[in-house]
Amino acid sequence: VLSGNGIIFQTPDVLTVSYIKDQPNFSMYCDKQLKDIGISLVSRTTACKVLKDSANNDPPTSFSNMNSIGGDFDKWARSKEYRGYIHIPSFNVKCDASGNLVTANPRDPDYRNKENPTKSPDQVDDAERNPYGYTKIPWYARSKCPNEYEPADVYTEDLTTSRLSNCSRYAQQELTGTDAPFIFTNINMKVCCNRQVSITIDRSVFPQTRLYIDGKMVGEQEQTDLGQFISSGGRQPDPSKLSKVGHGKIARSGKSLTYNKKVEKVIPA
Structure with missing residues (x-):
């Protein structure tokens, strides 16, 4: 398959799940x-x-069907037994005989048209809203940026943040004197034409976070430092002065999750 026509291979399916254990x-x-x-x-x-x-109930340790409506992942996602998740389905990467990227076709399933969303972090359209209730910050596929990136690599990033509802934020302020911080998960994935896939998951220190590759759990980071997490939203003795919707403090970072492996299977050119 490594011939004068180059190589075509498929990236792994990537999923992160955040939940309160x-x-x-x-x-x-x-x-x-x-x-x-x-x-x-x-x-x-x-x-x-x-x-x-x-x-939340613990998520399954594996999913057998990541992409079909009615499959076990779809049913779990509709259960709302989580605080957030990011799913990047596998996609094809084609490289030429010199090891340079030719094409890549990543898609974001959380957007209705399945295409890469436009960048609009301040105004989120209905078509750019996670169907299970979590607003997403757009992610990007970069194929060639000579000043920062190698032309032989595909760089993808997917970031999601969420926070308590206003009603719950007022309750937290009453009990603790603090506003609620935003939790976050950020996937950075690098795919090279030598078929090496490197993934780093940056996350808030709370809640629990799992990483799945091709439907199987391959890593987990525990929720820690709850007190520091709660206080990171900032002291606010006056409930009328809580941060506006979409504004506020991000929770402190926790330990990252990483995955590095070479894709074994290739697609005949």
């Missing part, structure tokens, strides 16, 4: 974390109960 000792852990940032016993008891009650 209900651990056996979660209530004690939450109480200690909130005590460490100065929250009163009454307030932290209420806050920890609400947080525990809103925890």
Whole structure:
């Protein structure tokens, strides 16, 4: 297949899932974390109960059908048992005999037309809204940027952020005196014509985050530093002065997830 016509190969399917994990000792852990940032016993008891009650069921460790409506991933996604997810389906990459990129066809399934969305971070159109309720920041496929990138590589980025609803933010402010921060997940994927795929998942320190490759879980980072996460939204004693919708502070970063592997299968040219 490595011939004068070059090579065609398919990237792996990439999925990240963020969710609040209900651990056996979660209530004690939450109480200690909130005590460490100065929250009163009454307030932290209420806050920890609400947080525990809103925890998610653990996602499956694998999905057999990532792309079909009615498949196990689609059914799970509609369950809303998560705080956010990003899904980049596999796509074809074609390189010439010299090892330079010829074509790549990434698609974002969370957009209705399945095409790469336009850049509009301030105004999100209905066609650029995640069908399961999470507003997405557009991602980009870059095929050739001589000043920063190699022409033999495909660079993709997908970023999602979310925050509590206004009603829940007011409740948090009443209990903790802080606004809620934005959680985030950011996928950076580099695909080279030597078939090497390198993925880095940057994420907020809370909640839990899993990485799936081709429907199978290959990594997980635990939710940690809950107290620091809550306080990172910023002290705000006046509920009338909470940040406007779409504005506010991003939660502190947690440990990243990484994946590096060479694609074994190639498509006959």
